[in-house]
Amino acid sequence: MSAxxxxxxxxxxxxxxxxxxxxxxxxxxxSCAETRQVLGARGYSxxxxxxALISGEHLRVCPQEYTCCSSETExxxxxxxxATFRGLVEDSGSFMVHTLAVRHRKFDDNPDPCGCPGxxxxxxxxxxxxx
Numbered sequence: 001m002s003a004x005x006x007x008x009x010x011x012x013x014x015x016x017x018x019x020x021x022x023x024x025x026x027x028x029x030x031s032c033a034e035t036r037q038v039l040g041a042r043g044y045s046x047x048x049x050x051x052a053l054i055s056g057e058h059l060r061v062c063p064q065e066y067t068c069c070s071s072e073t074e075x076x077x078x079x080x081x082x083a084t085f086r087g088l089v090e091d092s093g094s095f096m097v098h099t100l101a102v103r104h105r106k107f108d109d110n111p112d113p114c115g116c117p118g119x120x121x122x123x124x125x126x127x128x129x130x131x
Contacts, residue, residue, distance in 0.1 A: 032068035039073065048072045 036049045053066040061078060062069030069077075 030066075035068035044073065044076065048076070 030053050036046055039049055040046055056062055056064045056067035059074050062074045
């Protein structure tokens with residue numbers, strides 16, 4: 001989860017908080033300046049980020065209320081998140097493959113067919129134990 005924390009912190013500015021409630025006549029005038037600054041520093045084109053809040057009802061991941069997240073921004077965030085997740089899984093997977101390979105080598109190098117010296121009965125041990 002700690003590796004996904006930067007992604008969550010990146011998405012936080014896209015959630016400007018509660019907008020006008022149902023039946024409210026207030027106009028949405030909140031700026032997306034902070035989001036533009038954060039995403040611009042990450043290499044996003046400022047043309048992809050609206051200057052003011054927009055309706056997000058068409059979005060799948062970003063907030064579906066008023067948001068600073070456009071469809072293009074959402075798609076790029078999805079691609080970046082998938083790449084980060086894939087990298088984390090590959091890192092964990094390579095560690096597991098390495099661990100299994102080392103243990104497999106140790107198992108193969110052990111002359112005891114059981115892999116546990118002293119725990120496996122030898123060929124004549126079954127007859128001596130009465131089984």
